[in-house]
Amino acid sequence: MAQPLLRISDASKRFGGVQALDRASLVVHEGEVVGLLGENGAGKSTLVKTLAGLHQLDAGVIELDGRSFRQGNPRLAREQGVAIIYQEPSLFPDLTLAENVFVGRQPKSGGRVDWSQMRARTASLFADLGIDLDPGRLARGLSIADQQMVEIVKALSLDARLIIMDEPSAALTNAEVERLLGVARRLRDQGRGVIYISHRLEEVFQVCDSVTVMRDGATVASAPIAEVDTAQIVRWMVGREITEMFPKVPAQIGEVILSVEGLSSTGEFHDISFEVRRGEIVALAGLVGSGRSEVVRAIFGIDPITSGTITMAGTRLSRHTPSRAMAAGISLVPEDRRLQGLLMPASIAHNTALTVLRRLRRAGLVRIGAERRLAEEWATTLRLRYASIDDPVERLSGGNQQKVVLSKWLATSPRLLIVDEPTRGIDVGTKAEVHRLLSEQAAAGMAVLMVSSDLPEVLGMADRILVMREGRLVDEISRADATQERVMTAAAGAAA
């Protein structure tokens, strides 16, 4: 083939103690759709953000069209012909679609914005891609899929040569995905390069001409799509057998603690029923966007449900709120540590005690001493590394922050501990500690419900695996029967 459109070689990038990219490479030709695959944390995002102009490599070469790519400036990246379509685009809700496409560079005639020209040009771009939207409507209320289409059209109006779609299908319905894949093919046929990032292997096989697989910041394989199959890709992505990295402590599985029946929430998930027993670790697996987090948030009372029942230890919960969930013995370690898990500017002591202030009061006053003692005890139990218990948690590393979140929830002595992505973005050592802790808690009689995108973690920790796809429970797998392929297949809906 001719000179490639994009060539990245030996790309390296460190964030603090983490090697996000480790001599990664990637090649995209004109008129080619390249599937970029890898588990969470494999380095895909860092690579994409570098191309978006948001990061600068520590080392390595990026060539676009044979010229050196100037990094570190989003505007410059756009001018060099790179456009990114995100999973959640950000349009201007109060502007028309046409203006969203041309915002900041509206066509003018006679010194004034030429609205009819703008609409006409947008309409013709829409027509090129077979998009059936009125350029004159406002962006407010547009579905995510349609928003992505507008972003793609914006990229085309900027004459982007390389279009990166970063998990664009995560929030889309099947029909919307079909349309998206159609658009990706059209872009390829116009001679542009497309990088397609997705966890759904089915889509990758439908649209990509080749795949590049990343793991631990490095590129492990690149191959034409015709030469690979699902099993091969999964092996590349995972790259290791499940070892005894997960210190699973044998636990006595007892009576039912949580029972969920027919749980539904409009537009989020539908007819979810399952049980979690004392001493059991149940994993809720599935792709990002399959509704896992929404289900556990509903169980904790954050999100409303439209129908169904939640029963804790035989008592049905009604008028469900987080404080009632807590009273019933439910704890939730949420997905987003910084936004939902912690008060970043507040101290370790304040964060730890926030859930149990009621217990720490005397004559209505919160006892500062008792609060600090509580926090210090948990810090010791969880081997937290900190300078002072009064330090704000924003000074801690991600792993230590997660330990504070676990402290604040374990301090409530829950009967059911829900953890949503408990080890995302934390280092390997802390990860093992978190796994040990969850195992021990289960062994001590706690019921644990774990949402995770980390397959080895799911397989290593769970007694039972529930798999969600597009808002529904599609499979239940016992520990004995669990394999990566089976979970992946159920989650992606692909025939493996």
Add this chain to the structure above:
Amino acid sequence: MSRGAFRLSWDKSILLLLILLVLFGGMNNEYFATGDNVNFILGDISEIMLIAFPMALLIIVKEIDLSVASSLTLASALCGVTWQATGSIWVAVLAGIMTGVACGLLNGLLVTRLGLSSLAVTIGTLALYRGLCYVALGDTPIADFPTEFTDLGYTPIAGTFLPWVVVPMVVAGIVFWYVLHGTRFGRWLFAIGQGDEAAEFSGIPVLRVKLWLFILTGLMCGIAGIGYTVRFASSSPDGALGFELLVIAAVLFGGVAIAGGVGTIWGVIAAVLIWGFSQSYLQLIGWDANALVIVSGVLLLLSVTIPRLLGALRESVAQRTFRPKGTEGAPPPPGEGVAEHSPAGAGHDQGSHRG
């Protein structure tokens, strides 16, 4: 933490400023530090102080109430109207206080039930409540209150130079200090200001807390409205004009961060006292009473500008001394946050972090 360290020094410097001001004033003007003058000053600041307390709590949870002056005046108006109608000063006082509570309740419901911005809502109710004052009173003030009632405005408490209006002020100061810095509710307020989503995920009923704060603000406006009626011996529809701005200026000058999550009650007390004493001093040395609003404006601008400038300075120093420490996950670079902002998708739950 840097913000905490700065806040401490801000509060300290306010207190220092207050002491210096009193010393300076006392030395340069013989009337300044007399019991009579202090009696006058304390009366003068009492309404500001009473409303500054709940306003501080509101600003800590990132809300605001601009309708306080109108609520106060409406409470005073209803107190006067009820007095004329019933002839019972106790019923009148109760009616005034309940009016304040009702004003706060309406604000709170609009903000927490409809999810409106409190700034917008309370600009609206500011006009509404003020309008209702005219409805209640016409343009003629009510001034025929019993003298034993209005005497409370300036008569000192027996054996001291302190006016009676000091009593609710001191009681409120103690209660608010206790609530904000001692109780679980106070912790909740800081938690909401420091991260409302994390607060909600910690089981704090964020909306209910905010509703109660608006009601509390209304209650304090009601009490302040009674104090105002007592001190001016009248209910008039155009009382306390522009008062809301004074209260907010004092709260912010007292070290409560407009961005929420930070503040102390004694910082607010010190700020209100500084305002009262400096006004008094400038008046004593012959400044036009109207021109004194310059002081309020300057204090307000300084109280937001100085922390911001110091923050920027500290940041630039910090950036020069060490590279920002990365957490394990790739930290979001500046100007990113794509996942957070999807207003065009208002149809889809914005805050939904899909999992």
Add this chain to the structure above:
Amino acid sequence: MSGGLSRVARLREVPVLSALIVLLLLTAILNPAFRGGEGLKAILIESALIAFLAAGQANLIIMRHIDLSVSSTAGLVSFLIGNTSMNNMGISVPQSLMIAVAVGAAVGIVNGALVAYLKLPSLVVTIGTLYLVRGIFNYLAGGVTVTADALPGWVAAIGSGSILGVPDLFVIALILCVLMTIVQTSTRWGRDLYAIGSNPPAAARVGIPVAHREFAAFVLNGIIAGLAGMLLLFRFSFADATAGLGIELYVVAACVIGGVAIAGGVGTAMGALIGAVLLQAITFALGALGVSQFWQQAVAGALLVLAIAFDRIVALRSTQRINRLAEAPV
């Protein structure tokens, strides 16, 4: 008119305008005294100043900002011009304009610099400058009162004059609002304001110089507030330390009622002008219908609260509808 412009108008200004027309018709039917045109003329005169100020304020509200200092600026300018005229036996139009622009720009630069470049909240900053300017104003004005006989003839002439039966004051406000609406709908600068108010982080991402736009809009609004000081003088031929007191809230109310939502991203200066007239028309209608004048402010306030709540409820409704659509089985 081009498609986009008519679309914007169709979306937000039309209901307000219809409400205004219905209100005027009702009043005219129910109160014969109102039919002579004098009532309408009075409404236009009274709403001109608010509409004029709303033209600049709309730019800021579109960007999710606010400027409460305009009443102080306008009051100060009206006093300075009046006072200069009193001391120098008259003042020329260019001199007056110079005072208005200089004072207005100075206040606007302070507001703009603090909000745009120091990223301070505009509410707090402009409350501060409201005080500061009002204090300087009071300091200068003291007990001074400028009366009509100290003012040059052209002041009274504009104040009471009319063109084709439309009061001069309103014509001035109308011209400004039309010009501003053209800027808002037909220039990139104007469109940038909507983009900023609609989604601030995205505006920065597409390369709009957000801080520069904010600064410029504050300076422009300051200058408009300064010029409004002249209108104030035309209207009353009188100036003292209370000139312009408290009108900032009516300006914000006019914008919000006229469709410039406090949440940003929508509305035009023409809408704000209609809002200003509607506010005034309600006051007059109540009077004409025999409702006590004391109800007028309360009704205006209630209307403002309703306008704010209405926008939100409409937004919530459409969100729910879309969620239901998303639920449709695939």
